[in-house]
Amino acid sequence: MTLSSKGLPYFSHDIPQLIRNQTLSAVALTQHILSDITQRDHLYNTTTRLLTQRALEYAQQVDTTVQKGVDPGPLAGIPFGIKDLFDVAGEITTAGSKVLANSRPASSDAILVHRLIKAGAIPVALTNMDEFAYGFATDNAHHGPTHNPHDTQRLAGGSSGGSAAGIAARFFSLSLGSDTNGSIRVPASLCGVWGLRATQGRLSTHGSYPFVTSLDTVGPFADSAKGLTLCFEALTEEKLAPIDPSSLNIARLGGWFSDNMSPSMQIAIDSLADTLNATEIIHIPEVARARAAAFIISASEGAALHLNHLRHQADEFDPAVRDRLLAGTLIPASTINKAHRFRSWFRRAMHEAFTHADILIAPAVVGEAPRFDQPLIEVNHEMVSARANLGLYTQPLTLAGFPVLTLPMPSDGLPLSAQLIAKPGREDQLLALGMALEHSGTAQARLLNL
Amino acid sequence: MNIQQKDLGIFFQNIGLNVSEAYHEGIMANISILSTYASMIDEFPLSDREEPAAQYEPHHP
Numbered sequence: 001m002t003l004s005s006k007g008l009p010y011f012s013h014d015i016p017q018l019i020r021n022q023t024l025s026a027v028a029l030t031q032h033i034l035s036d037i038t039q040r041d042h043l044y045n046t047t048t049r050l051l052t053q054r055a056l057e058y059a060q061q062v063d064t065t066v067q068k069g070v071d072p073g074p075l076a077g078i079p080f081g082i083k084d085l086f087d088v089a090g091e092i093t094t095a096g097s098k099v100l101a102n103s104r105p106a107s108s109d110a111i112l113v114h115r116l117i118k119a120g121a122i123p124v125a126l127t128n129m130d131e132f133a134y135g136f137a138t139d140n141a142h143h144g145p146t147h148n149p150h151d152t153q154r155l156a157g158g159s160s161g162g163s164a165a166g167i168a169a170r171f172f173s174l175s176l177g178s179d180t181n182g183s184i185r186v187p188a189s190l191c192g193v194w195g196l197r198a199t200q201g202r203l204s205t206h207g208s209y210p211f212v213t214s215l216d217t218v219g220p221f222a223d224s225a226k227g228l229t230l231c232f233e234a235l236t237e238e239k240l241a242p243i244d245p246s247s248l249n250i251a252r253l254g255g256w257f258s259d260n261m262s263p264s265m266q267i268a269i270d271s272l273a274d275t276l277n278a279t280e281i282i283h284i285p286e287v288a289r290a291r292a293a294a295f296i297i298s299a300s301e302g303a304a305l306h307l308n309h310l311r312h313q314a315d316e317f318d319p320a321v322r323d324r325l326l327a328g329t330l331i332p333a334s335t336i337n338k339a340h341r342f343r344s345w346f347r348r349a350m351h352e353a354f355t356h357a358d359i360l361i362a363p364a365v366v367g368e369a370p371r372f373d374q375p376l377i378e379v380n381h382e383m384v385s386a387r388a389n390l391g392l393y394t395q396p397l398t399l400a401g402f403p404v405l406t407l408p409m410p411s412d413g414l415p416l417s418a419q420l421i422a423k424p425g426r427e428d429q430l431l432a433l434g435m436a437l438e439h440s441g442t443a444q445a446r447l448l449n450l
Numbered sequence: 451m452n453i454q455q456k457d458l459g460i461f462f463q464n465i466g467l468n469v470s471e472a473y474h475e476g477i478m479a480n481i482s483i484l485s486t487y488a489s490m491i492d493e494f495p496l497s498d499r500e501e502p503a504a505q506y507e508p509h510h511p
Binding site for chain 2: 199200201214286288289291292293295296299307310311314319320322323324326327328329330331332334335337338339340341342343344345347388400401402424425
């Protein structure tokens with residue numbers, strides 16, 4: 001493999017060793033990536049700004065560190081993308097909006113950005129997103145839509161679509177996103193890459209632009225389970241203890257999570273459950289209401305956050321986001337309060353679901369990525385908005401705050417992914433199982449074959 | 451959320467928003483969706499002692 005071809009020719013977990021033994025120069029790899037994004041990203045629109053100067057400075061630092069005989073860090077030389085809601089020193093954090101375009105540039109990096117750089121990773125670009133992270137499509141009125149690299153006539157998913165699609169297109173092998181209602185899990189699934197929504201509160205949101213503080217999480221995407229694990233360890237600054245995946249009790253979710261799947265998703269989920277011997281089916285009560293509560297909390301908190309912007313800059317919003325936020329300003333306080341009370345109730349129901357299981361399996365989305373010209377899908381025998389219902393299976397789980405791994409499954413057509421859900425704080429189990437499934441060929445990221 | 455399009459102006463005025471009527475149709479479409487979800491929450495029987503999860507911890511309290 002050489003740097004003369006298009007895209008990243010290496011997996012994330014291979015790059016640090018190649019850098020350490022000087023088979024590969026971080027500067028050469030970074031130059032290759034920056035050039036490749038410039039040449040090919042017009043096809044996908046995954047990035048909004050290149051971080052050329054900083055990327056090359058950090059790459060030079062990594063190479064110099066290696067030449068001095070010092071270890072350059074566990075993520076040495078790995079290029080990563082950053083959703084444009086994380087602070088990056090010297091850049092304006094726009095959260096994908098013109099509303100913030102005249103804000104002051106960030107004076108320092110968000111904590112997660114800082115930790116990846118500290119581990120030797122190279123920040124190469126800011127990535128496209130739905131405005132203010134309010135959407136499942138990454139169809140941004142200001143920057144345009146991000147196209148799915150596996151079929152550019154289809155959605156990449158959102159709201160962290162640029163971060164997921166940039167990995168599938170092989171522009172970078174790690175990236176940062178946020179997940180309030182499914183904004184990591186949906187695009188990870190549609191683009192066929194690994195994504196992790198960590199336990200709520202486990203990864204610091206410090207230095208990221210909020211959407212719904214009650215539900216917001218931030219986290220990583222990766223091109224491999226191994227890479228995702230290395231990235232998670234760097235983000236938490238903790239080494240995960242070894243886990244024997246064969247010791248885990250795995251069950252699958254029924255009811256809400258077994259209805260409405262496309263035939264291809266049904267086959268993929270059944271196959272995964274068979275492989276994992278997940279014969280027990282668990283029913284979580286009131287899932288539809290959990291989704292409703294997540295909707296209410298999101299719309300009301302998002303509206304409250306942006307009320308002042310709506311007073312003075314309503315015309316500058318993405319029209320779709322503006323209308324959602326304005327509607328959210330009118331939700332009665334009593335309903336919002338009850339949604340938060342219901343959340344306590346639902347948390348207990350989720351813990352009960354884990355009484356006899358360590359990991360629960362569910363589909364990530366109903367099926368393959370929708371086409372841009374396919375506005376409707378069938379849910380419960382009704383034709384409904386495809387975009388609004390991309391979060392059908394992710395949004396209820398959001399309410400509980402439990403960790404969820406998006407696992408890309410083998411399929412003949414476009415990418416399909418499962419959600420693997422664990423108890424709070426047990427990302428170690430999810431990542432150990434993900435690596436075991438990757439090793440056995442039961443799971444694998446779908447990256448462009450360049 | 452029993453809100454009619456003709457009343458939107460007064461609702462928004464109450465919270466200091468001056469919203470163009472050109473936006474009203476799109477806003478009403480979203481209000482319709484939110485009303486369905488609000489009803490699902492409002493009608494669910496919860497104990498008076500169920501506390502809101504304002505400072506949310508997914509772990510057992």
